Amino acid sequence: AxxxxxxxxxxxxSEGASLELRCNYSYGATPYLFWYVQSPGQGLQLLLKxxxxxxxxxxxxxxxxxxKRSQSSxxxxxxxxxxxxxxxxxxxxxxxxxxxxxxxxxxTVKP
Amino acid sequence: xVKVTQSSRYLVKRTGEKVFLECVQxxxxxxxxxxxxxxxxxxxxxxxSYDVKMKEKGDIPEGYSVSREKKERFSLILESASTNQTSMxxxxxxxxxxxxxxxxxxxxxxTVT
Numbered sequence: 250a251x252x253x254x255x256x257x258x259x260x261x262x263s264e265g266a267s268l269e270l271r272c273n274y275s276y277g278a279t280p281y282l283f284w285y286v287q288s289p290g291q292g293l294q295l296l297l298k299x300x301x302x303x304x305x306x307x308x309x310x311x312x313x314x315x316x317k318r319s320q321s322s323x324x325x326x327x328x329x330x331x332x333x334x335x336x337x338x339x340x341x342x343x344x345x346x347x348x349x350x351x352x353x354x355x356x357t358v359k360p
Numbered sequence: 361x362v363k364v365t366q367s368s369r370y371l372v373k374r375t376g377e378k379v380f381l382e383c384v385q386x387x388x389x390x391x392x393x394x395x396x397x398x399x400x401x402x403x404x405x406x407x408x409s410y411d412v413k414m415k416e417k418g419d420i421p422e423g424y425s426v427s428r429e430k431k432e433r434f435s436l437i438l439e440s441a442s443t444n445q446t447s448m449x450x451x452x453x454x455x456x457x458x459x460x461x462x463x464x465x466x467x468x469x470x471t472v473t
Contacts, residue, residue, distance in 0.1 A: 253402075258400070281459060283461055285464075290369075290466075290467075291466055291467070292364070292450055292464035292465050292466045292467050293403075293450065293452075293462075293464040294464070295461050295463075298459075298461055300459050339402060339403070344459065346391065346393075346408050346410065346416065348405075348462065350395075350402040350403040351402050352400055352401060352402040353402055
């Protein structure tokens, strides 16, 4: 069965510092991978997605993610965090009607 | 832009009441989904629909039903609300095709007292 693990429940970084959010997945075939962001009181917004090809994908708001098949990981990165990046981030894997979401990582940004 | 709207942002209901959560999408997507979101559990799929009048159970369908009479509208029904159904409910839609992402509504925070 496919599953997604986000090991970090909560991360705090200083504004301007770099960020990496971890995501590990278990999937029986070539995965389709997604990162979503949820601002307080809002729905989920897609940051980026990976289907095939270049393992480093660029998304919106300056985010990128790297697919590493050997590690079953799809970590999200940003070189310099802004206060407006404070939100909850969800990694997801799957396709069609079977999408699995991680439990989420809450990001706090210190001034 | 795809727009998914949900009828209420906040809802307070009493135990035993019948509750309707409505979701409308404006992009002619074939597939629609209902999730509940709880802290530490992420999103869990309640039901999904791949066509009008078609529905499939997700991971946690107990206590819920759904209705899809029109392509753009997908309703979640709590036949007799219970306190353990207090949660955030998220609706999503997606066009057919495995590589397509889901588009989410803003969510309805339901409190059952």
